[in-house]
Amino acid sequence: MSVIVQGLTKQYGSQKAVDNLTFEVRPGEILGFLGPNGAGKTTTMKMLCCYTQPSEGTASVCDYDIRTSPLMVRKNIGYLPEHNPLYDEMYVKEYLQFVASIHKIENKQGRISEIIEMTGLGKEQNKIIGTLSKGYRQRLGLAQSIIHDPQVLILDEPTSGLDMNQLIDIRSLIKNLGKEKTVIFSSHIMQEVQALCDRVVIINNGTLVADEPIDKLGRRLTGSQIVSVIFEEQNVKPEIFSKIKGIAEITQENGGFTFSSSEEIDIRKEIFQTAVANGLTILEMHRDKANMEDIFRQLTKSVDYV
Amino acid sequence: MFSVFSKEIHLFFSSLIGYIVISVFLISIGLFMWVFSDTSVLDYNFATMDQLFSIAPLVFLFLIPAITMRSFAEEKSKGTIEFLYTKPLTSFEIIAGKFFANFVLVSFALLPTAIYYYSVYQLGSPVGNLDTGAILGSYAGLFLLSASFIAIGMFASTLTDNQIVAFVLGAFLCFFFHWAFTYIARMPVFTTTLDLFIQKIGINYHYNSMSKGLLDTRDILYFFSVIFVFLFGTVTVMENRS
Numbered sequence: 001m002s003v004i005v006q007g008l009t010k011q012y013g014s015q016k017a018v019d020n021l022t023f024e025v026r027p028g029e030i031l032g033f034l035g036p037n038g039a040g041k042t043t044t045m046k047m048l049c050c051y052t053q054p055s056e057g058t059a060s061v062c063d064y065d066i067r068t069s070p071l072m073v074r075k076n077i078g079y080l081p082e083h084n085p086l087y088d089e090m091y092v093k094e095y096l097q098f099v100a101s102i103h104k105i106e107n108k109q110g111r112i113s114e115i116i117e118m119t120g121l122g123k124e125q126n127k128i129i130g131t132l133s134k135g136y137r138q139r140l141g142l143a144q145s146i147i148h149d150p151q152v153l154i155l156d157e158p159t160s161g162l163d164m165n166q167l168i169d170i171r172s173l174i175k176n177l178g179k180e181k182t183v184i185f186s187s188h189i190m191q192e193v194q195a196l197c198d199r200v201v202i203i204n205n206g207t208l209v210a211d212e213p214i215d216k217l218g219r220r221l222t223g224s225q226i227v228s229v230i231f232e233e234q235n236v237k238p239e240i241f242s243k244i245k246g247i248a249e250i251t252q253e254n255g256g257f258t259f260s261s262s263e264e265i266d267i268r269k270e271i272f273q274t275a276v277a278n279g280l281t282i283l284e285m286h287r288d289k290a291n292m293e294d295i296f297r298q299l300t301k302s303v304d305y306v
Numbered sequence: 307m308f309s310v311f312s313k314e315i316h317l318f319f320s321s322l323i324g325y326i327v328i329s330v331f332l333i334s335i336g337l338f339m340w341v342f343s344d345t346s347v348l349d350y351n352f353a354t355m356d357q358l359f360s361i362a363p364l365v366f367l368f369l370i371p372a373i374t375m376r377s378f379a380e381e382k383s384k385g386t387i388e389f390l391y392t393k394p395l396t397s398f399e400i401i402a403g404k405f406f407a408n409f410v411l412v413s414f415a416l417l418p419t420a421i422y423y424y425s426v427y428q429l430g431s432p433v434g435n436l437d438t439g440a441i442l443g444s445y446a447g448l449f450l451l452s453a454s455f456i457a458i459g460m461f462a463s464t465l466t467d468n469q470i471v472a473f474v475l476g477a478f479l480c481f482f483f484h485w486a487f488t489y490i491a492r493m494p495v496f497t498t499t500l501d502l503f504i505q506k507i508g509i510n511y512h513y514n515s516m517s518k519g520l521l522d523t524r525d526i527l528y529f530f531s532v533i534f535v536f537l538f539g540t541v542t543v544m545e546n547r548s
Binding site: 052072085086087089094 | 308309310312313316317320321384385386388389391392393394395396547
């Protein structure tokens with residue numbers, strides 16, 4: 001296992017930012033780390049990089065425990081913090097030299113030009129960091145995180161605040177890096193995770209709500225279906241449909257009904273037959289496909305908002 | 307440690323900080339020593355460098371907190387501290403790197419004053435009529451004093467992410483540890499009881515003692531203790547980030 005998280009908890013005062021989190025990441029896997037803002041993604045990542053100490057529990061990266069051997073963990077990790085802090089007054093190359101010297105890399109110049117090539121910084125390599133555009137700053141952030149060729153990459157919202165083109169560039173960069181490294185990357189954008197990751201861990205209010213391969217999560221979606229029906233008649237009693245096999249939930253709003261099924265069976269036929277048997281006229285019926293966004297919303301629904 | 311050290315040195319001299327610090331120090335010391343008639347060696351009629359050694363702590367009181375205020379406050383406010391503390395570097399390496407970089411910058415400001423020594427040496431009548439031992443002792447004291455101020459200023463910088471707060475706090479702590487104890491000791495309550503002890507807590511007492519050209523291990527030990535205590539405080543504060 002590349003990264004093992006066991007019962008990780010971080011408490012700030014009376015508030016638990018991360019609460020008993022447990023998951024594992026296999027070598028060579030790209031893990032999407034999802035959650036709404038304030039769910040505890042950043043705190044978890046900071047603990048994995050040994051920036052903050054966990055209140056309880058522990059984690060290990062490449063078999064090094066974050067509590068007992070933080071320096072070895074940091075050696076094996078490439079970390080891109082949220083907001084990507086850089087030394088604005090330094091030159092791009094100067095900065096990379098600094099990072100390379102921290103990691104005691106031999107053949108610094110060779111490695112730096114290799115990294116510049118890899119991250120597409122070529123055009124901007126002689127500039128002062130403060131003058132770089134957001135997309136190039138992000139590339140530089142990635143460059144500093146991979147310069148020592150770490151086994152594990154931890155990227156905290158690497159694509160936030162980028163425009164469409166930059167987004168695509170950075171994503172393909174991450175995808176390429178993921179071919180040989182273990183990548184954990186956080187995001188609150190579901191499509192992005194869908195496009196990049198092998199597996200997703202979703203957390204909400206600091207606790208784990210889902211941990212499964214992306215295609216399984218997808219199947220979970222197709223498994224449930226939502227059918228909306230509008231009847232001509234008013235005062236339709238929802239109870240008459242409750243006997244239909246597979247219906248999990250019936251909701252009524254604005255004169256329409258929404259049936260949701262929990263299993264992978266088509267309930268449209270049964271709804272139609274029941275309606276006919278009860279002398280109801282169906283004006284409209286359609287099936288909504290639940291998508292990743294819905295799953296995400298469903299899993300991270302917070303009672304606080306109600 | 308060396309990577310942090312060279313990065314800091316690089317930042318000092320690729321920005322204006324380094325040059326401003328060195329020139330402000332040399333100009334102000336130069337004015338007091340050679341130009342202002344109240345304190346000028348030329349009007350004093352004695353071949354000494356006392357002016358340098360009495361004015362320098364005052365200049366350092368403002369200049370050193372101005373150098374050290376950015377050490378951690380800037381890294382914290384910009385978030386780059388997270389960068390440093392997620393790299394394979396220990397707190398000790400980061401703090402020692404910054405400490406030595408600050409010390410080298412201050413030393414660069416101090417070293418050109420060797421020319422003053424040469425000038426006074428040549429101006430003496432007869433040539434060389436100058437208490438070299440006292441001057442060497444004073445230099446040693448001044449280097450140790452500046453290292454202490456740097457440690458104090460760096461400690462102040464860890465307590466906040468605002469550089470102005472770090473500066474004011476640093477300057478206050480330097481002032482307090484340098485002069486305040488001398489004056490507290492003079493309070494009537496302590497006369498003939500604790501006055502000497504209180505005076506010895508302050509930097510000023512030990513600095514003056516070294517200025518006499520006497521390299522007393524107690525004074526040297528005192529300076530190293532001050533440096534150690536404040537650097538230890540710096541490490542402690544940085545280790546307890548949440």
